[in-house]
Amino acid sequence: MKVRLAAPFTEDSIVDGEGIRSVIWFQGCSHHCKECQNPETWPFDKGMEYDVEDVKKMIDNLEDQDGITFSGGDPMFQPEALLELIKHTHEKGMNVWVYTGFTYEEILKLKPIYKEILENTDVLIDGRFEIEKKTMSAKFRGSSNQRVINASESIKQGKVIIRYE
Numbered sequence: 461m462k463v464r465l466a467a468p469f470t471e472d473s474i475v476d477g478e479g480i481r482s483v484i485w486f487q488g489c490s491h492h493c494k495e496c497q498n499p500e501t502w503p504f505d506k507g508m509e510y511d512v513e514d515v516k517k518m519i520d521n522l523e524d525q526d527g528i529t530f531s532g533g534d535p536m537f538q539p540e541a542l543l544e545l546i547k548h549t550h551e552k553g554m555n556v557w558v559y560t561g562f563t564y565e566e567i568l569k570l571k572p573i574y575k576e577i578l579e580n581t582d583v584l585i586d587g588r589f590e591i592e593k594k595t596m597s598a599k600f601r602g603s604s605n606q607r608v609i610n611a612s613e614s615i616k617q618g619k620v621i622i623r624y625e
Contacts, residue, residue, distance in 0.1 A: 462510065464487040473529065476600070487506055487508075515545060531559040534560050546581060557583040564614065578615050585608055607620070
């Protein structure tokens with residue numbers, strides 16, 4: 461299986477989730493949020509294509525990382541590859557954060573694989589970036605409409621469980 465990435469890894473991030481983490485930047489996004497910080501990740505035909513097995517090996521070689529954040533672009537546009545990488549990350553004992561422009565509620569209306577992604581995601585940052593709601597005080601997000609959700613617990617309880625206000 462292949463995955464298209466904007467860049468394979470940013471290591472040692474402290475702004476893309478709790479702890480020290482690596483970020484995997486997915487390529488492709490059709491949300492096109494006004495003043496997006498990563499517009500170069502929008503085109504679905506840019507970036508580089510990787511074999512998912514090679515990305516797993518990169519994950520295997522990480523040291524001193526608490527977790528992996530999947531961002532982009534929007535990782536939800538490549539659900540099969542995302543799910544496989546999420547599961548591998550958990551097998552390595554690291555937690556998983558996923559940034560998406562879709563809301564939690566929109567994701568639940570998509571194909572069943574998306575529910576499985578949520579079941580295996582520790583934290584979901586959902587919602588499109590809205591420049592009119594840009595804030596520097598919202599922890600781990602760019603605009604106040606975005607939510608930091610305990611995704612797997614939300615699935616279990618059947619309601620959105622917010623991790624940070």
